[in-house]
Amino acid sequence: MLQRPWCRLGLACLLAGFAAAASAQDVVRIRLMLHPYAAPAGVLPPDALARLQALAGVPLTLSATTRTGGLEFALGQPLSPADAKALLRKLRDDRSVLWAETIEPAAPTAKALSLSPFQGRKLMVRLVGDATPDWSVLLPRWTDLVGLPLAVERQIGSVWVLALAEPVPEDLLAGMAEQLQIDTAVQYADPARRVLPTRVPNDPLFSKQWALSAGSGGVNAPTAWDLQIGSPGVTVAVIDTGITAHPDLAGRILPGYDFISDPVMAKDGNGRDSDPSDPGDGTGDNECGDGAPAEPSFFHGTFVSGLIAANSDNGVGIAGLDWNARILPVRALGKCGGTFDDILDGILWAAGVPVAGVPPNPNPARVINMSLGGLGSCPQAFQDAVNTALAQGTVIVAAAGNASEDASNFSPANCSGVITVSANTRQGDITSYSNFGRRIDLSAPGGDGAMADWIVSTGNDGSAGPGNPDYEFAVGTSFAAPYVAATASLMIARNPNLTPGRIQDIITGTTRSFPLGTACGVSSACGSGLLDASLALQSTLPGTGTAPPGTVPVIEYYRADKDHYFLSASPAEVAVVDALFSATWKRTGELFYAWTDPLLAPITAVPVCRFFSGLPLIDSHYFTADATECQFIIAHWPGAWTLELQAAFYVLLPDAAGACPAGTLPAYRFFDNRQDASQRHSIDLSVRRAMINRAWVPQGFGPNQVIFCTPI
Numbered sequence: 033m034l035q036r037p038w039c040r041l042g043l044a045c046l047l048a049g050f051a052a053a054a055s056a057q058d059v060v061r062i063r064l065m066l067h068p069y070a071a072p073a074g075v076l077p078p079d080a081l082a083r084l085q086a087l088a089g090v091p092l093t094l095s096a097t098t099r100t101g102g103l104e105f106a107l108g109q110p111l112s113p114a115d116a117k118a119l120l121r122k123l124r125d126d127r128s129v130l131w132a133e134t135i136e137p138a139a140p141t142a143k144a145l146s147l148s149p150f151q152g153r154k155l156m157v158r159l160v161g162d163a164t165p166d167w168s169v170l171l172p173r174w175t176d177l178v179g180l181p182l183a184v185e186r187q188i189g190s191v192w193v194l195a196l197a198e199p200v201p202e203d204l205l206a207g208m209a210e211q212l213q214i215d216t217a218v219q220y221a222d223p224a225r226r227v228l229p230t231r232v233p234n235d236p237l238f239s240k241q242w243a244l245s246a247g248s249g250g251v252n253a254p255t256a257w258d259l260q261i262g263s264p265g266v267t268v269a270v271i272d273t274g275i276t277a278h279p280d281l282a283g284r285i286l287p288g289y290d291f292i293s294d295p296v297m298a299k300d301g302n303g304r305d306s307d308p309s310d311p312g313d314g315t316g317d318n319e320c321g322d323g324a325p326a327e328p329s330f331f332h333g334t335f336v337s338g339l340i341a342a343n344s345d346n347g348v349g350i351a352g353l354d355w356n357a358r359i360l361p362v363r364a365l366g367k368c369g370g371t372f373d374d375i376l377d378g379i380l381w382a383a384g385v386p387v388a389g390v391p392p393n394p395n396p397a398r399v400i401n402m403s404l405g406g407l408g409s410c411p412q413a414f415q416d417a418v419n420t421a422l423a424q425g426t427v428i429v430a431a432a433g434n435a436s437e438d439a440s441n442f443s444p445a446n447c448s449g450v451i452t453v454s455a456n457t458r459q460g461d462i463t464s465y466s467n468f469g470r471r472i473d474l475s476a477p478g479g480d481g482a483m484a485d486w487i488v489s490t491g492n493d494g495s496a497g498p499g500n501p502d503y504e505f506a507v508g509t510s511f512a513a514p515y516v517a518a519t520a521s522l523m524i525a526r527n528p529n530l531t532p533g534r535i536q537d538i539i540t541g542t543t544r545s546f547p548l549g550t551a552c553g554v555s556s557a558c559g560s561g562l563l564d565a566s567l568a569l570q571s572t573l574p575g576t577g578t579a580p581p582g583t584v585p586v587i588e589y590y591r592a593d594k595d596h597y598f599l600s601a602s603p604a605e606v607a608v609v610d611a612l613f614s615a616t617w618k619r620t621g622e623l624f625y626a627w628t629d630p631l632l633a634p635i636t637a638v639p640v641c642r643f644f645s646g647l648p649l650i651d652s653h654y655f656t657a658d659a660t661e662c663q664f665i666i667a668h669w670p671g672a673w674t675l676e677l678q679a680a681f682y683v684l685l686p687d688a689a690g691a692c693p694a695g696t697l698p699a700y701r702f703f704d705n706r707q708d709a710s711q712r713h714s715i716d717l718s719v720r721r722a723m724i725n726r727a728w729v730p731q732g733f734g735p736n737q738v739i740f741c742t743p744i
Contacts, residue, residue, distance in 0.1 A: 057113075057136075057137075058110035058111060058112060058113075059107065059110065059111045059112075059113065059115075059116035059134045060106065060107055060110050060111075061095065061104060061105065061106055061107065061134070061135040062092075062104070062105050062107065062116070062119070062120070062123075062132060062133065062134055062135060063098070063102050063103065063104045063105070063132070063133055063134075063135050063448065064084075064102065064103055064105075064123060064129055064130075064131065064132040064133070065100075065101065065102050065103070065129070065130040065131050065132075065419055065422075065448065065449065066080060066103065066128055066129060066130065067127065067128050067129065067130050067423055068423050069128075069423075069698075069736070070128040070129075072101075073100065073101025073419070074097045074098075074101035074102075074103070075101075076094055076103055080128065081094070083126070083128065084105075084123070084129075087122045087123055087126055088107075088119055088122065088123065089119070089122075090107055090108045090109055090111070090119070091107070091108030091109075092105040092106075092107065092108070093105060093106045093108070098412075098415075099213075099219055099220040099412050100220065100412050100415045100416050100419065101419070102415075102448065104135060113556070116134050120132045120133065120134065121537050121541070123533075124533030124534070124536060124537050125531075125533060125534055125537060126533075127531055127697075127744070129533060130419055130422045130423060130449060130532075130533070131419075131422060131448050131449030131532075131533065132533075133448055134470075136440075136470050149321065149322035149323065150201075150202050150225070150226040150320070150321060150322060151199035151200060151201055151202060151321060152199055152200070152202045152205045152223060152224055152225060152226065152371065153195050153196040153197075153198065153199040153200065153205070154185065154193055154194065154195050154196075154205075154223075154224035154371065154373055155182070155193070155194045155195075155205065155208060155209055155212065155221055155222065155223060155224065156188075156191050156192070156193055156194075156221065156222045156223075156224055156372065156373055156376070156411060156413040157191065157192045157193075157194055157212060157218060157220070157221045157222075158190050158191050158192070158218070158219045158220050158221075158412070158413060158416070159190075159192070159217055159218065159219060160216070160217055160218065160219045161219075162190045163217070165192065167184060170217065171183070171184075173215065174194075174212055174215065177208075177211045177212060177214065177215065178208040178211050178212065179208075180196050180197075180200070180208075181196070181197060182194045182195070182196065183195050183196075183197070186293075186388070186389075187388055188373065188376050188377055188380070188387065188388070188413070189380060189385070189387075189416075189417075189420075190416070191376065191413045191416070193224070193373050202223060202225050202226065205223040205224075205225075206223045206225075206408070208221075208223070209221040209222050209223045220412035220413070221412075222372070222411035222412050222413050222414070223408075223411075224371045224372045224373040224411075225371065225372055225406050225407070225408050225411070225443075226368070226369050226370070226371055226406055227365070227369055227370055227371070227372065227375065227404045227405055227406035227443075227444075228365070228369040228370075228404065228405070228406060229272065229273065229313075229330075229332040229365055229369070229403060229404055229508075229510055241350055241351065241488060242458050242477070242485070243458075243476075243477035243479075243487055243515065244351065244353065246566075247458065248458065248459050248460035248547055249456050249457055249458045249459055249460040249461075249477055249562065250458075250477065251353070251476065251477065251515050251519070251562075251563045251564060251565045251566075252564050252565055252566040252567070253351075253353055253565055253566070254566075255566035256353075256519075256522065256565035256566040256568070256569045257355070259526065259566070259569040259570065260522045260523075260525055260526045260569055261344075261354070261355040261356060261522075262354035262355045262356035262357045262521060262522055262525050263356050263357065263524075263525035263621040264356045264357070264358055265525075265528075265620045265621040265622070266354075266356075266357045266358070266398050266399070266521045266524050266525050266621070267286065267357070267358050267359075267360050267395045267396065267397045267398060267399075268340055268341065268354070268357050268358070268359055268360065268397060268398070268399045268400075268401060268517055268518070268521050269359075269360040269361075269362050269378075269382035269383075269397035269399070269400045269401065270333055270336050270337050270340070270359055270360070270361055270362065270401050270403075270514075271362045271364050271365075271375060271378045271379065271382065271400060271401070271402050271404070272332055272333030272336055272337075272361070272362070272363070272364070272365055272401075272402075272403060272404065273310045273313055273331065273332045273333040273334075273363065273365045273366065274288075274290065274308045274309055274310035274311075274333050274361055274363035274365075275288065275308055275309060275310055275333050275334055275337060275359070275361040275363075276309065276310050276331050276334045276492045276498045276501065277498075277501065278334060278338070278490045278491075278492070278501040279348065279349070279501060280338060280342040280343050280346075280348060280349040280350060280490050280501075281334070281337060281338060281341065281342060281343065281359070281490060282343065283343070284337075284341045284342075284343065284352075284357075284358055284359055285337070285358070285359050285361060286358050286359065286360045286361075286395050287306070287395075288308035288360050288361035288362055288363065289304075289305075289306055289308055289362060289363070289378075289381060289390060289391075289393075290304055290305050290306070290307055290308050290309075290363040291304055291362065291363060291364045291374045291375075291377045291378045291381070291390075292304065292363060292364060292365075292366045292370065292374055293373070293374055294366075294371075296367070297366040297367050297368060297369075297370070297371075298311075298366045298367075299311050299312065299313070299366050299367045300366075304389075304390070306391070308361040308362065308363040309363075309498075310331050310332075310333055310334065310363070310492075310498065311366075311497055311498070312329030312331070312494060312496055312497045312498060313329050313330065313332070313365070313366055313367050313368075314326075314327060314328045314329040314367070314495065314496050315327050315367055315368060319367070319368065320367075320368035320369070321368075328495040328496070329492075329494055329495060329496060329497070330491075330504075330506070331491055331492040331494070331498070331504075332365070332403070332510065333361060333363070333365075334489075334490050334491055334492060335489045335490060335491050335504060335506060335510075335511070336401060336403050336489070336510060336511065336513075336514050337359045337361070337490065337514075338350060338352060338489035338490030338491075339352065339353065339487070339489045339511060339514040339515060339518065340352055340353060340354055340357065340359065340401065340514045340517055340518040340521070341353075341354050341355075341357050341358070341359050341518070342489070342490055343355075349490070349503060350488060350489060350490065350503065352518065353514075353515060353518035353519065353522070353565065354518045354521045354522055354525075356525070357399075357518070357521040357522075357525070358395070360382060360393075360395055360397050362378040362381065362382050363378075364377075364378040364404075365404060369404075369406075370404070372406075372411050372413070372414055372443075373413075375402075375404070375414070375444075376411075376413055376414055376417050377390070379400060379414075379417045379418065379420075379421055379428075380417050380420060380421070381393050382396070382397045382400050382421070382426075383396055383397060383400070383420065383421035383424045383426045383718070383721070384396030384397075384424060384718060384721030384722060384724075384725055385420055385421075385424070385721070386725075392724075392725035392726075393722075393725055394722060394725050394726050395722065396424065396426070396718040396719075396721045396722050396725070397426055397718070398425065398426060398427065398520075398521065398524050398718055399426065399427045399428075399429065399517050399520045399521050399524070400421065400426055400427070400428045400429070400517075401429050401513055401514055401517040402428070402429065402430045402431065402444055402450075402513070403430075403431045403508075403509070403510035403511070403513050403514065404430075404431065404444075404510075405430070405431055405432075405433045405442045405443060405444065405445055406442065406443060407441060407442060407443075408441070408442075408443050409441075409443060409446065410443045410444060410446050410447035410448070411443065414443065414444060414447060415447055415448060418444070418447050418448070418449050418450060419449065422449050422532050423717070424717045424718050424721055425531065425532065425716060425717045425718050426532065426718060427451065427517075427520045427524075427532045427535050427536070428444075428449065428450045428451065428532070429450065429451045429453060429513050429514075429516045429517040429520065430444045430445050430447070430450045430451070430452050430453070430513060431445065431452075431453060431508070431509035431510050431512065431513040432445045432452050432453055432454040432455070432466060432467040432468070432471075432472055432509045432512075433445055433466075433467040433509055434455075434465045434466065434467065434508055434509055434510075435465070435467055436464065436465050436466065436467065436468075437467055437468075438467065438468065438469040438471075439452060439454070439467040439468060439469045439471040439472055440469050440470065440471045442467060445467065445471060446471050449532070451473050451474075451516055451520075451536050451539065451540075452471050452472055452473050452559075453472075453473065453474060453475065453476050453509060453512045453513045453515075453516050453559075453563075454466045454467060454468060454472045454474075454475045454476075454478075454509060454512065454558055454559060455475065455476070455477070455478020455479070455480070455507070455508065455509040455511070455512040456475040456476065456477060456478060456512070456546075456552075456562055457478075457479070457480045457481060457485060458477070458479070458480075458481075458485040459547070459550070460544075460546060460547045460550060460562055461546065461547070461550035461551055461552060462475065462550070462551050462552045462558050463478050463479070463480040463507065463509075464480055465480070465507070465508070465509075466478060466509055466512075467509065468555075468557040468558055469557050470556070470557070472557065472558055472559035473536065473539075473540050473559050473560065474516065474539065474540050474543050474559040474560050474561060474562070474563055475512065475543075475546075475552070475558055475559055475561070475562050475563065476512035476513070476515040476516050476562070476563040477511070477512060477515060477563075478507055478508055478509050478510075478511055478512040479505075479506070479507035479508075479511065480507055483505055486505040486506060486507050487505065487506055487507060487511040488503055488504070488505050489503065489504065489506070489511070490503060490504075491503055491504030492504075515563055515565070516539060516563055518565075519539060519563065519565045519568050519569075520535050520539065522565065522568075522569060523535055523538065523539075523568060523569065523572045524621075525621055526569060526572045526574055526575070527572050527573060527574055527575040527578065528575055528621050528622050528623065528716060529575055529578075529623070529624070529715070529716075529744075530572070538568055538571050538572055539563070539568050540559070540560040540561075541560070541571070542564055542567035542568045542570075542571050543559070543560045543561030543562055543563060543564060543567075544561050544562045544564050544567070545561050545562075546558060546561060546562060575623050576623065579625045580625055580743045580744065581632075582627060582629070582632035582633070583625040583626060583627050583628075583632075583743050584601050584603070584625065584626065584627075584628050584681070585601075585623045585624070585625055586599050586600070586601045586623055586624050586625065586626050586681055586742075587599070587600055587601075587606050587619060587623050588619070588620045588621075588622040588623060588712075588713075588714070589609060589617040589618060589619055589620065590617070590618055590619075590620045591616050591617050591618075592618075593616070594651065594652075594708065594710075595704070595710065596651070596652050596653075596708070596710045597620075597710065597711065597712040597713075598617060598653055599653070599655060599680070599713060600680075601626055601628050601680060601681035602628075622714055622716055622719060624697070624699060624713075624714070624715045624742040625742050625743050625744070626640070626681035626682060626683050626742055626743070627681060627682040627683075627743075628679075628681050628682065630679070630682055633682045634684065636684060636685075636693075637682040637683060637684055638657050638659065638682065638683065638684070638685055638740075639657070639678060639679035639680075639681075639682055640655055640656065640657045640679065640680045640681050640682070640683060640740070641655070641656050641657075641662035641665075641675060641677070641678060641679075641680070642654070642655055642675075642676045642677040642680035643655075643656075643665060643673040643674060643675055643676060644673070644674050644676045645672050645673050645674070645709070646674075647672060649707050649708060650672065650707070650708050650709055651708065652708050652709055652710045652711075653676075653711070654673060654709065654711060655680065655701075655711060655713065657683050657685060657739065657740040658685075662675075683699070683740040683741060683742055684696055684740065684741040684742075684743075685733075685740055685741065686698065686732075686733050686734065686738045686740065686741055687733070687734075688733060688734065689733070689734040689735075690732060690733040690734020690735060690736050690737065690738040691734065691738075692738065692741035693741060695743060695744060696741035696742055696743055696744060697715045697741065697742050697743075697744050698715065698736065698738040698741060699713055699714065699715050699738065699739055699740050699741065699742050700713065700714055700715070700719075700720045700723075700730060700732060700736075700737065700738065700739060701713050701730070701731045701732055701739035702714075702720075702723040702724075702728035702729065702730055702731070703728060703729045703731055704728050704729075705727070705728065705729050712728065713739065715742060
């Protein structure tokens with residue numbers, strides 16, 4: 033009982049010292065990742081450099097590239113931390129940049145954290161140029177390098193998972209990965225370390241949700257809800273322990289997947305399968321080999337999901353921050369936690385990227401929440417997966433960790449491009465357990481102190497396996513991250529065209545200052561401030577209100593009973609559909625921009641023909657910006673398709689390689705390949721991946737099959 037005040041005082045002194053050291057350091061180097069559409073990984077074309085320098089306003093000299101393709105630059109002049117922050121904001125707001133960050137001196141690793149208590153047996157290896165491996169040559173050579181025989185277990189995208197016959201200490205495994213990187217055939221190698229849910233155990237109790245309030249430490253949710261309560265078209269993936277049935281989550285859970293490859297860790301009788309149900313993660317004394325005493329199950333994924341999306345305004349239980357978003361449960365944590373190779377698969381699948389041996393994900397996530405973490409640097413294979421997900425337009429939120437140490441020593445909190453969240457108390461101060469440091473982006477409610485100041489969410493009363501649904505109390509950075517993930521999902525519902533970089537900037541740029549007199553009030557080690565969902569929503573202009581000059585939003589509708597999509601650029605038609613046909617035609621939340629007045633459009637703009645077929649087997653619309661295709665339909669299908677509008681709106685065409693002019697975005701068209709001949713159009717890369725996974729056929733120009741170009 034006497035220890036906590038001393039812990040608080042020690043943390044305050046540590047943060048103050050951190051702030052003093054940080055304030056004296058100007059920024060002289062930055063690191064960023066270009067979008068793969070802008071340039072291949074690790075490549076800097078001259079036009080891209082010119083664009084980056086124009087954005088930065090200072091000379092940039094390429095000094096190095098990372099093994100995963102990140103570009104490191106020396107700045108032409110030192111920048112103060114405030115000026116560097118403004119520079120990063122400019123870069124992140126540009127669609128050609130996936131992420132950007134300053135390069136800080138390496139954070140010291142606390143001696144108590146330098147050794148992992150766990151063992152592992154897997155390495156994640158990517159070959160240079162993604163060459164087809166000749167295992168008969170490579171495996172004996174690598175066995176000589178690491179001193180133990182290696183076998184191929186499976187492939188994850190471009191990464192190969194190799195396994196030892198028996199587990200070894202994780203620190204020895206990390207040394208083996210370093211040895212493999214000596215081989216010229218290896219682009220990078222990582223140990224598949226263990227990660228754990230980032231929570232502090234607790235007993236169940238019921239209390240009010242102070243975290244959603246407008247109080248000192250709350251996120252100001254009621255005012256945010258006046259602006260946006262979410263959209264069912266937005267999917268939030270929760271990479272965690274899985275899900276249990278709960279009445280407060282009814283109707284909000286999508287079909288997910290169980291990625292735990294170790295049947296013992298999975299605790300459900302098998303390895304990977306399509307059932308992401310959480311069978312419990314309870315353990316016996318020292319069962320995980322870390323000396324920890326027995327712990328009952330805590331249904332972590334259910335708890336996290338409730339904070340994001342528990343049914344609200346229904347007179348039952350608690351309110352989720354997002355009233356409409358759907359949860360995609362991705363099970364990667366089981367008994368004794370999880371390993372990075374399984375989480376790697378989970379990230380890619382959640383973003384809609386194909387994973388070998390797993391059915392395609394028809395509901396790619398716009399937001400991924402990872403309330404998990406482990407000691408060590410960000411695995412390079414993991415950074416590759418983060419880059420891939422960001423390129424799909426997916427926002428990634430990670431918990432900072434609960435060791436009261438520098439977050440730079442914990443992964444995935446230290447991965448580039450993720451939004452890293454520390455935990456604050458009800459009073460708006462950093463919690464006694466939260467990690468801190470330059471890698472923190474912002475703070476959100478995590479709970480601390482008396483139980484009345486903990487976080488409450490959906491849970492289960494089972495001590496071993498699932499029992500009955502209930503409401504549980506807990507504290508941890510695990511429960512701070514979901515508030516940021518849910519805020520991001522609300523922002524996407526308000527404006528679906530936001531990029532991950534823009535979302536990060538809005539969320540961190542609208543935080544409230546830490547109260548005077550708190551440990552974080554005198555430190556730069558707690559991020560930009562306290563999450564304020566209301567200010568973030570206020571700073572997110574609706575997509576319909578941000579059309580470029582001379583353009584209008586093109587609104588997308590969906591009819592579920594026929595699986596048909598419809599577009600309209602006419603405000604009058606949109607008003608009629610919303611007023612009279614909303615029972616069958618519902619807005620998806622997706623939109624893009626186009627011209628309706630040719631006098632306001634570029635001289636190279638072309639009209640989009642809109643056809644309609646009232647035949648019972650079709651009953652659908654058809655859009656084309658190709659004049660030849662338009663005339664072909666008119667000439668050959670007069671009885672099937674009627675030309676409704678010669679110019680539904682105006683767009684630009686890509687070149688033969690599918691490249692769009694500067695100032696425009698590629699739009700994609702998908703055909704259902706059915707007798708009803710339905711189409712869907714989108715500029716959203718997560719939608720693009722979803723339609724491909726649903727086996728709709730992409731139609732367009734170039735390798736990315738771009739159908740036309742829309743202004744931004």
